[in-house]
Amino acid sequence: MPPPDGPSAVNSSEVFPAWLTSGRVIGYSRLIAAGYLVLLVVFHLMAARQAADGLPPMVTDFNTFYAVASLLEVNRPEAAYEPAPMLDAERSALAHAYPHLSAGQLTSAPLFTWLYPPATLMLLAPLGRLPYWLAYGLWNSATLLLWLTSVRRILPGAASWSVALALPGTFLNAMFGQMGFLTAGLLGWGLALLGERPALAGIAFGLLTIKPHFGLLLPLALLCGGHWRAIAAAAVTALALSGASLLIFGPAPWAAFLTHAGQGGALMEAGGVPWSLMPTLFPALRLLGVPSGAAYAAQAAAGMAAAAAVAWSWRRRTPIGLKASVLCLATLLALPFAHAYDLVVAMLPLFWLAAKGIRTRMEAVFVVLTALLPFLGPGLGKLGLPVSPLVIGGLLAVVLARVHRSPSFEMSSGSPL
Numbered sequence: 001m002p003p004p005d006g007p008s009a010v011n012s013s014e015v016f017p018a019w020l021t022s023g024r025v026i027g028y029s030r031l032i033a034a035g036y037l038v039l040l041v042v043f044h045l046m047a048a049r050q051a052a053d054g055l056p057p058m059v060t061d062f063n064t065f066y067a068v069a070s071l072l073e074v075n076r077p078e079a080a081y082e083p084a085p086m087l088d089a090e091r092s093a094l095a096h097a098y099p100h101l102s103a104g105q106l107t108s109a110p111l112f113t114w115l116y117p118p119a120t121l122m123l124l125a126p127l128g129r130l131p132y133w134l135a136y137g138l139w140n141s142a143t144l145l146l147w148l149t150s151v152r153r154i155l156p157g158a159a160s161w162s163v164a165l166a167l168p169g170t171f172l173n174a175m176f177g178q179m180g181f182l183t184a185g186l187l188g189w190g191l192a193l194l195g196e197r198p199a200l201a202g203i204a205f206g207l208l209t210i211k212p213h214f215g216l217l218l219p220l221a222l223l224c225g226g227h228w229r230a231i232a233a234a235a236v237t238a239l240a241l242s243g244a245s246l247l248i249f250g251p252a253p254w255a256a257f258l259t260h261a262g263q264g265g266a267l268m269e270a271g272g273v274p275w276s277l278m279p280t281l282f283p284a285l286r287l288l289g290v291p292s293g294a295a296y297a298a299q300a301a302a303g304m305a306a307a308a309a310v311a312w313s314w315r316r317r318t319p320i321g322l323k324a325s326v327l328c329l330a331t332l333l334a335l336p337f338a339h340a341y342d343l344v345v346a347m348l349p350l351f352w353l354a355a356k357g358i359r360t361r362m363e364a365v366f367v368v369l370t371a372l373l374p375f376l377g378p379g380l381g382k383l384g385l386p387v388s389p390l391v392i393g394g395l396l397a398v399v400l401a402r403v404h405r406s407p408s409f410e411m412s413s414g415s416p417l
Contacts, residue, residue, distance in 0.1 A: 328349050
C-alpha cells in the first residue's frame with residue numbers, strides 16, 4: 001500500500017476487518033457472481049412461463065435495442081424515433097422473445113422511447129440478424145468484457161474481475177441488457193489510457209458519443225488537464241462516427257433524432273421513467289415533493305458545482321486515477337437524466353481508490369454504499385428516501401479531499417494512475 005496521504009489516513013487493517021482477506025474477497029465475489037447468473041436465468045425463465053400463462057410479459061431495455069435492429073433490417077432507421085412504428089417494432093421483438101404471447105398480451109406492452117443518436121444504430125445493426133436470446137447473450141457478453149478489461153487495466157490482479165462481477169450494478173445492467181457496461185468500459189479505458197496513450201484514449205472518448213450526455217464534463221476535464229492529443233483524437237473519432245452513420249443510413253435518422261431531441265427531458269418530467277430508479281438529483285427532489293422549477297434550479301446548481309470540482313481537480317498535478325474518479329462521480333451529479341443501470345460508471349472510482357488504497361473509514365463507508373447503490377438507491381427510492389445523489393456526492397467529497405491532500409508532481413510522459 002502506498003504511504004498515507006494525510007493525517008486522517010489509517011492502516012487498511014483498521015479500515016476493514018482482519019478476516020476480510022483478499023482470498024476471501026475473491027471467493028465471496030465469485031459466489032455472488034454465480035448467484036447473479038442463476039438469478040438471471042431464473043428471472044427470464046419465470047418471465048417466459050408467465051408469458052405462456054397469459055400474464056403481462058417482462059419488457060427490458062434490450063427489447064428496444066432488438067426492435068431498433070429489426071428496423072435497420074428493413075431499412076427504416078428513422079422509424080426508431082417515431083412512436084407508432086417503434087411501438088410496433090418493440091412488440092414484434094417481444095414476440096421473438098416470448099413466442100407464446102397472445103395478441104392481447106402484445107397490445108399491453110408499453111413503448112420504450114428511443115433517445116440515442118443515429119451513430120448508435122451502427123452498433124446495433126448486427127443484432128437484428130440473430131435470434132433474440134442469442135443477440136441478448138452476445139450483447140451482454142461483449143459489453144461486459146469491455147468493462148471488465150477496463151477494470152483490469154485500472155486495478156491489475158485476480159480480484160478485480162471477481163469483484164466487478166459481484167457488484168450489484170453488474171447484475172442490474174445485465175438484467176436490463178442496457179448500455180451501462182459499454183458506457184463505463186469506454187470511459188474507463190479512455191481515462192486509464194490517457195497518460196500513456198492519449199490518442200487511443202481520445203478514440204474511446206469519441207466512441208462515447210453513442211451516449212453523449214455521459215461525456216458532458218469530459219471536454220472540460222481534458223481542456224483543464226491540457227490533454228490536447230486526446231481532444232483531437234476524440235473530435236476526429238466523433239466526427240468520423242457521425243459521418244459514417246450519415247453515409248450508411250442517410251440524413252433521415254438525424255432529422256428525426258433532432259426533431260425529437262427534447263423527449264428525454266419530457267419523459268423525465270412526466271415520470272415516464274420512474275423517479276425511484278433514477279440516481280440523479282432532479283428526480284430525487286421531485287420524489288420529495290419539490291416543485292419542478294425548484295428541482296431544476298437545484299440540478300443546475302449541482303451541475304455548476306460538479307463542473308467546478310472537475311475543473312479544480314483536473315488543473316492539479318495529481319494522479320489521474322483521483323481526477324478520473326472526480327469526473328465519473330461529478331458527471332452523475334451534473335446529469336438530470338440517468339438510470340440505475342448507469343451506475344456502472346460510479347463503480348469505476350471504486351477500483352481507482354482500491355488501486356491507491358482505501359485509507360480512511362469515511363472512504364470505506366462511501367465505497368461500500370456506492371457499490372450497493374444500484375440496489376440500495378431504487379429500494380429506498382420506492383420508500384420515498386432517494387439517497388443516490390447523497391451517496392454519490394459523499395464519495396465525490398472524500399475523493400476531492402484526497403485530491404487536496406495528494407502531493408503535486410511534475411508530469412512528463414503522463415500522469416500515473
